[in-house]
Amino acid sequence: xxxxxxxxxxxxxxxxxxxxxxxxxxxxxxxxxxxxxxxxxxxxxxxxxxxxxxxxxxxxxxxxxxxxxxxxxxxxxxxxxxxxxxxxxxxxxxxxxxx
Numbered sequence: 876x877x878x879x880x881x882x883x884x885x886x887x888x889x890x891x892x893x894x895x896x897x898x899x900x901x902x903x904x905x906x907x908x909x910x911x912x913x914x915x916x917x918x919x920x921x922x923x924x925x926x927x928x929x930x931x932x933x934x935x936x937x938x939x940x941x942x943x944x945x946x947x948x949x950x951x952x953x954x955x956x957x958x959x960x961x962x963x964x965x966x967x968x969x970x971x972x973x974x
Contacts, residue, residue, distance in 0.1 A: 888962055893922055896969040899941050900926060909958050918957070919947050922968055945970045 890906040905925050912918055923942070930939050947968050949957075957966055 890962060891957060891960060891964065891966060893918060893966050893968050895922075895926070895947075896967045897945070897947075899938065899945075903929070912957075913954070915949055915952075915954050915957075918949065918966075919968065922947060 889908050889910050891909055893905055893907060895901055895903040903926055905922060907918060907921055912921070927939065927942060930942060947970050949966060949968055952966060960966070
C-alpha cells in the first residue's frame with residue numbers, strides 16, 4: 876500500500892493547475908504534468924485538447940463552435956516560471972477578443 880501512496884505523491888509534485896479566465900469557459904481547470912511539456916504552446920495545446928474533449932463528451936455543440944474561434948494564451952509567465960512554480964500555484968489561461 877505504501878508504494879501506491881508514494882507513486883501518487885510523486886506524480887502530484889509534478890502537476891500544475893491551469894485555470895481558464897474567459898467569458899465562456901471561466902473556471903475550467905486542468906492539471907498538467909510538467910514533465911510532459913517544454914513550451915507554453917504545449918500547455919495551450921493540452922488545454923485546448925482537454926477542453927474540446929470535455930465539451931464533446933457533453934455534446935455542447937455551440938460551445939465547441941465558440942472554442943474554435945478562441946486563441947488562448949498565458950500572460951506574464953515564462954515556461955521557466957511554470958516549471959519552477961509550486962504544486963499549489965495556479966496559472967491562468969485566457970482569451971481576449973480583438974477590437
